[in-house]
Amino acid sequence: MVEDNLKRILEELPPEVKLVAVSKFHPSEEILEVYRAGQRRFGENRPQEFSAKVRELPDDIEWHFIGHLQTNKLKYVLPYASLVESIDSLHLLDAVEKWGREHDKVIDVLLELHLGAEETKGGFTQDEIEAILSRSLSGVEGSGVEGSGTEGSGAEGFSHVRFRGLMGMATNTDDMAVVEADFARIESFKRSLEDRFDLPDFTELSIGMSHDWPLAVKHGATIVRIGTAIFGPRVY
Numbered sequence: 001m002v003e004d005n006l007k008r009i010l011e012e013l014p015p016e017v018k019l020v021a022v023s024k025f026h027p028s029e030e031i032l033e034v035y036r037a038g039q040r041r042f043g044e045n046r047p048q049e050f051s052a053k054v055r056e057l058p059d060d061i062e063w064h065f066i067g068h069l070q071t072n073k074l075k076y077v078l079p080y081a082s083l084v085e086s087i088d089s090l091h092l093l094d095a096v097e098k099w100g101r102e103h104d105k106v107i108d109v110l111l112e113l114h115l116g117a118e119e120t121k122g123g124f125t126q127d128e129i130e131a132i133l134s135r136s137l138s139g140v141e142g143s144g145v146e147g148s149g150t151e152g153s154g155a156e157g158f159s160h161v162r163f164r165g166l167m168g169m170a171t172n173t174d175d176m177a178v179v180e181a182d183f184a185r186i187e188s189f190k191r192s193l194e195d196r197f198d199l200p201d202f203t204e205l206s207i208g209m210s211h212d213w214p215l216a217v218k219h220g221a222t223i224v225r226i227g228t229a230i231f232g233p234r235v236y
């Protein structure tokens with residue numbers, strides 16, 4: 001039963017770590033079972049499926065978008081997502097900034113660090129993330145910052161994107177030493193960013209899935225994204 005799966009995870013998860021129940025490919029009735037058991041934070045990875053479920057399901061769900069987002073699909077995601085966890089290119093980031101400006105909305109995002117060994121996995125290099133954060137800070141310099149939100153920032157900055165932290169997916173392997181090395185790398189990279197950049201909102205580290213989330217918690221996860229261990233296998 002999904003309720004029992006959820007309960008078992010919540011018993012072990014430290015209370016300060018946020019659980020995203022990854023409901024992709026599962027129908028709304030199954031999501032409602034988990035909702036009725038008390039879960040209010042869900043994650044989806046396909047834009048149209050995301051917006052359809054948002055419209056069907058209760059209003060008090062906090063939706064995270066965790067998949068690859070093409071710039072022509074922003075309208076399915078940005079009006080509804082509490083957090084876009086998977087910003088994986090500068091092209092996408094600039095498009096989100098532009099959408100936010102046009103819709104007078106500040107979008108909370110995580111920057112995805114390319115973490116696993118797979119070339120096919122998306123995400124930024126560490127250097128790219130440093131460059132984005134530098135550009136973000138140079139854009140808001142001298143604007144008074146606090147709460148002013150949409151005004152006063154330079155053209156180069158990101159006034160409609162709020163950087164909330166990092167997301168990463170470990171190498172897809174049963175070798176837990178490899179997974180742990182990936183988590184250790186993103187954890188120490190996040191620390192080094194916190195030391196070098198003055199970003200009070202940059203607090204989140206989203207790492208850990210069904211098979212590796214305890215290791216992620218050990219390495220500073222503030223968000224874990226768990227699908228299979230709650231909903232069972234996905235039917236593709």
Ligand SMILES: *Cc1c(COP(=O)(O)O)cnc(C)c1O
Pocket residue numbers: 022024045066067169209210211225226227228229
């Ligand atoms: C599907 C998915 C998850 C959840 O994976 P499980 O192994 O089912 O827990 C987590 N993060 C992302 C980005 C995903 O696409």
